Amino acid sequence: MKTAETTTAGPPAGEERLDRYRARVFLERDRLREAFADPAARQREVLADLLAFNAGTAYGKAHDLGRLRTLDDLRAAVPVQDYAALSPWIERMAEGEPNVLTADQPAVFFTSSGSTGAHKKIPVTPRFMRTTFFPFYYAAWAPMAEHFPDVLTRPDAVLNLKHDPVAAHPTTASGRPHVGASQVDFGKMFGEHLSAEPGTAAPWATLPVPVAAGDYLEKMYLRLRMAVESDVRCVIGINPAMVAALPYQLRQWWPRIVKDVRDGTLGGHPYRAPNRERAAELERLAAYFGTVRPAHVWPNMRLLFCWTTGLASLYLPRLREEFGPGVTALPAPVAASEGPVGVALDRHPTAGSLVVTASVYEFVDADQELGPDVATLGPDELEAGREYHVIYSHVGGLYRYAGGDVVRVVDTVDGVPRLSYAGRRNVSDAAGERLRDAQVVRALRSALGVAGLAARNAACHVETPEGGAPRYVFALAGESVWSADETRRITAALDTGLARESAGYRAARDAGRLGPVALLLLDPDAFLREWQDTVARGVRPPQVKDRLFRQDPENWRQLTAAARQGDRS
Incomplete structure (x- = not known):
């Protein structure tokens, strides 16, 4: 089936730029692989560079960085710390004071919602970008450029959901932009x-009709409406919740999309000549398939680029089918606004190699509570199959910083560990069970597998029935209606799985401090509606992420208000 296109292959200048882009991407991957020959030496070089460069800063003088030489020296001089501990120093930088955490001035402050929802200010300096960010950033696109070269040949072949340039940036007190990384040129x-x-050079990258800067939902509609007239072959979301929302949005907005295409309008605004042929084709798709999916609109779709672990591991297999039976999902880097951790250099479905040239990395067993004096491990001490908190120090002004991510060591390749994102360090602890994201996700995946069922998403909430012990209530949005027998089996398997994953949960259940798991089934679109509603309230889509533990009573009530069948089991 043919697909209308809005652009053609670029002129020679575009081809020349693409050649240079691919060369840079492969060069950075090669350099990173070369560093794997002696990762310990590269880690020592990173440490020496950040100590020398920042020794004369206010933070450097306060912690005597100029006298430090080894990682053990750094451990003795600087405690493990989180954003709250560094925020007084960061606020001084945001107000314009020079030479606080870094020797060069921040050019921008990345915003990050973090685990609390408060907007962080992550200082981003030219030196950090040059030595820490760009090498890993370019290397991250190497698997796409190598194995899916056609998605890069036309600007409109990629629908980048997180790209949202803005004309007027929010700023810090010093006038520096305070924005998401995807909003920086x-x-x-x-x-x-x-x-x-x-x-980011697609026709919809800069919207040609007026739209309010904070109307993120309308922006998503306008880009989707424009994209249905192109031969899209790749969707980039990084945050998988954004990718999961796209098929839902296609269904919700379908009549409006078709009308806009037929009339040549964009959100009702004059845009281009009416495209009655494409509109008729879209109507035929709807008449034939009933439910129109991305695979129908874009039959040449080949690739999704997003995080593939965490809660996404529950729904990504079925989500890929929405985009096409042969679509590949490549994992986005294990990284945060504060810095990179791992980057996939091949087509592994979940894991990326530790970026040994970017930061000095330390790790703590994920079941151990973090504190200023916690003992840490080096990259060479990690064990496959184990999960760890990540702590990093880099030239951008973060020192022994615990960003909040937990990673799982998949294996070791070329002498360095390959890591997958396992979840946030959030712990749910109602009765001494100390459950982590990754433990619950594995128990959910195992329980669903018992009955051969799939879920579109999940969340859990601790409630205390009158006269009873606290218990975990799980809200699951299934792909289909589950029978009473299937629901009972999954509930029992989930309780067993949690006990298997967590010794604390098992002990709490055995002692009667926790009651048995309960299950609440939601309709298939429940989490998608919640995502859409959150974006409609003005939260940027990249920051609306899957959340497993939900202890806010009002949030839980809103999520579960339209339960599809039955009561808690």
């Missing part, structure tokens, strides 16, 4: 003119 700000992500 790295070419203009840092001189890296090859750094524009795939899809």
Whole structure:
């Protein structure tokens, strides 16, 4: 089936730029692989560089960084710390004071919602971008450029859901932009003119009709409406919840999309000549398939680029089918606004190699509570199959920083561990069970497998029935209606799985401090509606992520208000 296109292959200048882009991407991957020959030496080089560069800063003088030489020296001089501990120093930088955490001034402050929902200010300096960010950033696109070269040949072949440039940036007190990483033009700000992500030159990258800066839902509609007239072959979301929302949005907005295409309008605004042929084709799709999916609209779809672990591991297999039976999901880097951890250099479905050239990395067993004096492990001490808190120090002004992510060691390749994202360090602890995201996700995946069922998403909430012990109530949005027998089996298997994953949960259940798991079944679109509603309230889509533990009573009530069948089992 043919698909209408809005652009053609670029002129020779575009081809020349693509050649240079691919060369840079492969060069950075090669350099990173070369560093794997002696990762311990590279870690020592990173440490020496950040100590020397920042020794004269206010933080450097306060912690005597100029006298430190080894990682043990750093451990003795600087405690393990989180954003709250560093925020007084960061606020001084945000107000314009120079030479606080870093020797060069921040060009921008990345925003990050974090685990609390409060907007962090992550200082981003030119030196950090050059030595820590850009090498890993370019390397991250190497598997796409190598194995899916056609998705890069046209600007409109990639629908980049997280790209949202804004004309007026929020700023700190010093006037520096305070924005998401996806809202920064790295070419203009840092001189890296090859750094524009795939899809950021698409016709919908800069919307040609007026729309309020904070109306993120309307922006998503406008881009989707424009994209249905192109041969999209790749969707980039990073945050998988954004990718999961796309098929839902296609269904919700279908009549409006078709009308806009037929009339040549964009959100009702004049846009281009009416495209009655494409509109008729879209109507035929709806008449034939009933439910129109991305695979029908874009039959040449090949690739999704997003995080593939955590809660996404529950729904990504079925979600891929929405985009097409042969679609590949490549894992986005294990990284945060504060810095990179792992990057996939091949087509492994979940894991990326530790970026030994970016930061000095330390790790703590994920079941151990973090504190200023907690003992840490080096990369060479990690064990496959275990999970760890990540602590990093880099030239951008973060020292022994516990960002909140937990990683799982998948294996070791070329002498360095390969890591997958296991979840946030959030712990649910109603009765001494200390459950982590990754433990619950594995128990959920195992329980669903017992009955051969699938879920679109899940969340849990601790409630205390009158006269009883606290218990976990799980809200699951299934792909289909479950029978009473299937529900009972999954509930029992989930309780067993949690006890298997967590010794604390098992002990609490055995002692009667926790009651048995309960299950509440939601309709298939419950989590998608919640995601859509959150974006409609003005939260940027990249920051609306899957959340497993839900202890806010009002949030839980809203999520579960339209339960599809039965009561808690």
